[in-house]
Amino acid sequence: MTVSPNLRPVSSDPEALRRRLAARFDLALHDVQIGATTFRVLKVRDSNVLLEAILPEVFARDERLPYWADVWSSSVELARWCLEEADLQGKRILEIGCGLGLAGIAAAHAGACVTLSDYDRDALAFAEFNAATNLSPSRASGVRLLYLDWRDLPSLQPFDMIIGADVAYERSSFNALIDVLRKLLKPSGVALLTEPDRTIGADFFVMIVEHGFQISTTARPVVWEGRTNTINRVLLWHDEVA
Numbered sequence: 001m002t003v004s005p006n007l008r009p010v011s012s013d014p015e016a017l018r019r020r021l022a023a024r025f026d027l028a029l030h031d032v033q034i035g036a037t038t039f040r041v042l043k044v045r046d047s048n049v050l051l052e053a054i055l056p057e058v059f060a061r062d063e064r065l066p067y068w069a070d071v072w073s074s075s076v077e078l079a080r081w082c083l084e085e086a087d088l089q090g091k092r093i094l095e096i097g098c099g100l101g102l103a104g105i106a107a108a109h110a111g112a113c114v115t116l117s118d119y120d121r122d123a124l125a126f127a128e129f130n131a132a133t134n135l136s137p138s139r140a141s142g143v144r145l146l147y148l149d150w151r152d153l154p155s156l157q158p159f160d161m162i163i164g165a166d167v168a169y170e171r172s173s174f175n176a177l178i179d180v181l182r183k184l185l186k187p188s189g190v191a192l193l194t195e196p197d198r199t200i201g202a203d204f205f206v207m208i209v210e211h212g213f214q215i216s217t218t219a220r221p222v223v224w225e226g227r228t229n230t231i232n233r234v235l236l237w238h239d240e241v242a
Helices: 014-022 047-052 056-062 073-084 102-109 121-134 171-184 199-210
Strands: 027-034 037-044 092-095 113-118 144-147 159-165 185-196 213-224 227-238
Touching: 014 027, 014 121, 027 073, 037 047, 037 102, 037 121, 073 102, 073 159, 073 185, 073 213, 073 227, 092 102, 102 113, 102 121, 102 159, 113 121, 121 144, 159 171, 171 185, 171 199, 185 199, 199 213, 199 227
Parallel strands: 092 113, 092 159, 113 144, 159 185
Antiparallel strands: 027 037, 185 227, 213 227
């Protein structure tokens, strides 16, 4: 592991951050209702614009696509899980592939000390703004931002919990994702993952059991933007804890 110089606090000047984002993106605010709590999420108005702007040589390097720029039903369910069901008070939590930051922000709202991480620096900028504007100053002060490449993990104290929404979508990243869970989750820790009901996600969870983890899976219908999606909620822990 390498020591990460990229762990940093949330900006105390979200308006300056919004101006920098507005200079590069067409922005929109999207209200996400989780129980009695409404989160106002800043996002890219049309993520297809970002998709069309990707240069072939950039895509060829690591096949990175701007999935971070949308609010997905998996992240809505993970946010609800964090806010309404999980006991997160005082826990150190890492959100992997945080995108716009919704689930991690919900975890911070529930009293966790959260590190929002992503491989895309633009995603981290949006997540930073959303954390600064959706959390009280005291809650936001417990949030950190981390540029995280799963293939080159920094030296970090393992977390009580790792959360992630829709992170098992590329087979080529499976081994790196397992490394994240093995190295950055405490031996006594648990991971909360939400995934759409699709074959590639099921294949990942078969693989991770083979690498020494236990899982418990439940399916939940999630209504988002007028559609009902089946989201698999996966609780995951190290096998030796069982």
